[in-house]
Amino acid sequence: MGRLAVTARTPLLPLAICAAIMLLDGIDLAAMPLALPHVAAEWSVAPERLGFVLSAVLIGLGAGAFLLAPYGDKYGRRVMIVSGLGLLAVSTLGTALSGSITALFVWRFATGLGLGICLPNVTAMTAEIAPRHFRAGAMTAISCAVPVGGLLAGLIAPVLVERWGWHSLFVGPAILTGLLVLAALLWLPSSQHAQDAPPVTRAPMLAPLTRPYWRASAVFIGLYTTNALVLYLLSSWLPAILPDVGFTLADAARLTAFTQAGGLIGGLGLAFFLDRGKTVATLLAAYAAAIAALVAIGFVAPQFWVWAAAMVVVGLGSSGTHLALMAVGASFYPPAMLSTAIGLAVAVARVGAVAGPLVGAALLGWGFDVQQFLLAATVPLALCALGVLLVPTVRKPAEP
Numbered sequence: 001m002g003r004l005a006v007t008a009r010t011p012l013l014p015l016a017i018c019a020a021i022m023l024l025d026g027i028d029l030a031a032m033p034l035a036l037p038h039v040a041a042e043w044s045v046a047p048e049r050l051g052f053v054l055s056a057v058l059i060g061l062g063a064g065a066f067l068l069a070p071y072g073d074k075y076g077r078r079v080m081i082v083s084g085l086g087l088l089a090v091s092t093l094g095t096a097l098s099g100s101i102t103a104l105f106v107w108r109f110a111t112g113l114g115l116g117i118c119l120p121n122v123t124a125m126t127a128e129i130a131p132r133h134f135r136a137g138a139m140t141a142i143s144c145a146v147p148v149g150g151l152l153a154g155l156i157a158p159v160l161v162e163r164w165g166w167h168s169l170f171v172g173p174a175i176l177t178g179l180l181v182l183a184a185l186l187w188l189p190s191s192q193h194a195q196d197a198p199p200v201t202r203a204p205m206l207a208p209l210t211r212p213y214w215r216a217s218a219v220f221i222g223l224y225t226t227n228a229l230v231l232y233l234l235s236s237w238l239p240a241i242l243p244d245v246g247f248t249l250a251d252a253a254r255l256t257a258f259t260q261a262g263g264l265i266g267g268l269g270l271a272f273f274l275d276r277g278k279t280v281a282t283l284l285a286a287y288a289a290a291i292a293a294l295v296a297i298g299f300v301a302p303q304f305w306v307w308a309a310a311m312v313v314v315g316l317g318s319s320g321t322h323l324a325l326m327a328v329g330a331s332f333y334p335p336a337m338l339s340t341a342i343g344l345a346v347a348v349a350r351v352g353a354v355a356g357p358l359v360g361a362a363l364l365g366w367g368f369d370v371q372q373f374l375l376a377a378t379v380p381l382a383l384c385a386l387g388v389l390l391v392p393t394v395r396k397p398a399e400p
Contacts, residue, residue, distance in 0.1 A: 011129040011130060011131070011189075013187050014125070014129055014187060014188050014189055015126065015129065015130065015138060015142065017180070017183050017184060017187055017188060018122045018125060018126050018142050018188075019141070019142045019145045020145075020180060020183070021081070021085065021118060021122050021180055021184070022119075022122060022142050022143065022145035022146050022149070023145040023146070023148060023149040023152070024088075024149060024173055024176055024177055024180065025088075025115055025118060025119060025145075025146055025149065026145060026146035026147060026148060026149020026150045026151075026152075026153070027149040027150070027152060027153045027173050028088065028092060028111060028115065028149075028173055028177075029057065029115070029146070029149075029150060030149065030150035030153035030154060031092075031095075031153055031157075031169045031170055031173065032053065032054060032057065032095075032108060033054060034153060034154065034157040034161075034169060035157075035161075035166040035169045035170070036050050036053075036054065038161055038165070038166035039104070039166055042165075042166070043101075045101070049101065050101065050104070052105065053101065053104045053105050053108055054108075056104075056105045056106075056108035056109040056111075056112060057108045057109070057111050057112040057115070058112060058350060058353070058354070059109060059112060060108070060109040060110065060111060060112020060113040060114075060115070060116060061112040061113075061115045061116040061119075061346070061350065062112075062116065062346070062347045062350040063112070063113060063116060063347075064084070064112060064113040064114065064115060064116020064117045065116035065117075065119065065120050065342075065343040065344075065346040065347040066116070066205055066343055066344060066346075066347035067205060068080070068084075068113065068116060068117045068343075069116060069117050069119075069120040069121055069339050069340070069342070069343030069346075070205045070207075070339055070340035070343050070344075071339075072117075072120070072121040072124060072338075072339030072340075072343075073336050073337055073338065073339045073340050076190050077121045077122075077124055077125040077128075077188070077190075077339065078125075078184060078185075078188045078189065078190050080117055080118075080121045080339070081117075081118055081121050081122060081125070081184050081188060082181055082184050082185055082188075083117060084113075084114045084115070084116075084117030084118035084121070085114070085118060085177055085180050085181045085184060086114075086181055087110060087111075087113060087114035087117065088111060088114035088115065088118065088174075088177050089174050089175075089177040089178040089181060090110075090174075091107045091108075091110035091111040091113075091114060092107075092111060092170050092173050092174040092177060093170065093171065093174035094106075094107040094110070095107040095108060095111065095170045096167040096168075096169075096170035096171045096174065097167075116343070116346070116347070119342075119346060120338075120339050120342035120343035120346055121339050122142070123139065123142075123143070123326055123330070123338075123342050124330070124335075124338035124339045124342055125188070125189075126138055126139050126142050127139055127327070127330040127338060128335055128338070129189060133275060134275060135275065135327065135330075135331075136271040136274035136275045136324065136327035136328075137268065137271040137272060137274075137275050139271070139326055139327040139330065140267045140268055140270070140271035140274075140323050140324050140326075140327055141268060141271070143267070143323045143326060144264050144267055144268065144323060147260060147263070147264060147319075148264070151260075153169070157169055160172070205340055205343065205344060206344070207337060207340050207341075208333065208337060208340060208341040208344055209344075213332065213333060213337070213341075215393075215394045216332040216333070216394040217332070217341065217344070218394075219387060219390045219391060219394050220325070220328070220329035220332055220341070220345060221329075221344065221345045221348050221349075222387055223325055223328075223329075223384055223387040223388070224322070224325050224326070224329065224345045224348075224349050224352075225345075225348050225349045225351060225352040226352060226380050226383050226384050226387065227318065227321055227322045227325060227349075227352070227380075227384050228322065228349040228350075228352030228353045228356065229352035229353070229355050229356045229359065229380050230318050230356065230377055230380040230381055230384070231318045231319055231322050231353075231356065232352070232353045232354075232355075232356030232357055233356035233357065233359055233360045233377055233380070234259060234314065234318060234356075234377060235256065235259065235260075235319075236356060236357040236360055237357070237360040237361075237364070237373070238252065238255065238256045238259065238311075239252045239253050239256050240252075241364070241370050241373055242255055242256075242307075242370070244369070244370050245302045245370050246302040247302055247304070247307075251304055254304075254308075255304070255307055255308055255311050256311070258308045258311040258312050258315065259311045259312070259314050259315035259318070259319060260315060260319060261312060261315065262311065262312035262313060262314065262315025262316045262319065262320065263315040263316065263318065263319020263320045263322070263323065264319070264320075264323075265312075265316075265320075266286065266312075266315060266316030266317075266319070266320030266321075267319070267320040267321075267322075267323035267324055269316075269320070270282055270283070270286055270316075270320055270321065270323075270324040271323075271324055271327060274324060274327055274328065279328055279388075279391055280388055280389065280391055280392060282324075283321060283324070283325075283328070283384075283385075283388045283391075284385055284388055284389075286316055286317045286320060286321050286324075287317050287321065287381050287382070287384050287385040287388070288317075288385065289313050289316060289317050290313060290314050290316060290317020290318055290321075290378075290381055291317070291378045291381050291382060291385075292313075293310040293311075293313040293314050293317070294310075294314060294374045294375065294377055294378050294381075295374075295375065295378060296310065297310040297374065298370070298371035298374050298375060299371075317381060318381070321384070326342065326345075328391065329341065329342070329345060330342065332394065360373070363376055
């Protein structure tokens with residue numbers, strides 16, 4: 001099997017650069033929602049008129065991951081990462097200089113393309129250069145940099161906007177992304193695949209759906225997409241529904257934050273066991289714990305710390321598993337197909353990300369109360385648990 005040609009003795013510096021890229025990607029994803037009310041006020045437009053601008057980055061991300069990220073398997077991860085970072089730097093600066101809603105949409109779509117190019121290739125590079133005994137841990141830790149970036153954006157945005165306006169939310173990341181272009185050129189290794197070429201198809205981005213990988217892809221992409229659905233279902237609606245059981249809006253926001261904390265901490269914990277070959281037992285335990293927590297809190301009085309503890313467990317079995325699944329899926333493919341497979345999974349998972357909030361709206365439209373809503377959220381979690389049982393039947397089809 002072809003292997004990555006790593007030019008450095010240790011992968012620590014390349015891994016640090018990968019983490020920095022993911023961190024800045026997280027900041028970039030969070031920047032527009034944070035800037036939106038300030039943009040609306042400055043331009044004297046209703047915030048809802050800017051709604052499609054928020055969707056532009058997600059559309060671009062899906063398109064970039066599906067159509068452009070697979071070229072990392074042909075031309076090399078570093079080439080595509082540098083290209084994606086360059087596009088990100090230009091489009092993020094373009095966002096800061098935008099003077100119209102149309103310009104904002106175009107630049108945010110371009111930002112999404114850059115993210116779609118970078119995320120799968122950074123993940124694939126991490127899978128290749130991380131030590132085998134720490135591969136899941138490295139992939140999960142670097143994936144955690146995305147939500148950490150979003151958290152940092154939320155913390156620094158008020159200060160930046162107060163001093164320099166909403167434009168500063170994009171100028172700073174644009175400059176830092178430009179510096180990362182140089183770092184990637186200097187210190188990211190090039191990849192050389194001697195023998196592992198993806199199957200020849202008329203649509204190379206669909207190579208993971210050909211034999212002998214299609215069953216593995218069905219399990220991986222199905223799991224990742226279903227997990228995305230429940231993740232966005234909960235993160236989108238928990239702040240809105242928790243006040244219905246007696247929590248204040250502030251406490252509802254804090255409880256939602258506990259699910260994110262559970263995901264970050266839990267993802268790293270899950271990766272520890274994944275690196276020790278306990279994939280099925282680990283993921284089943286995480287999903288089962290989240291299901292139990294969602295069922296239990298529906299019968300518990302709204303006491304903040306009791307619900308907070310339950311939300312940490314829910315985060316472990318929804319957000320944490322979402323981070324860990326990428327490491328599981330990466331083990332299904334040879335190096336020459338990693339960017340394509342991860343890009344396809346990221347693109348299809350956008351369907352789950354979009355469907356989650358819509359499913360939540362439908363449940364509430366049908367009159368579901370909080371307890372029924374939380375019980376309904378256990379259904380996709382149960383489907384994920386069933387999908388995990390299929391992992392041993394399809395794992396590592398590329399290995400002899």
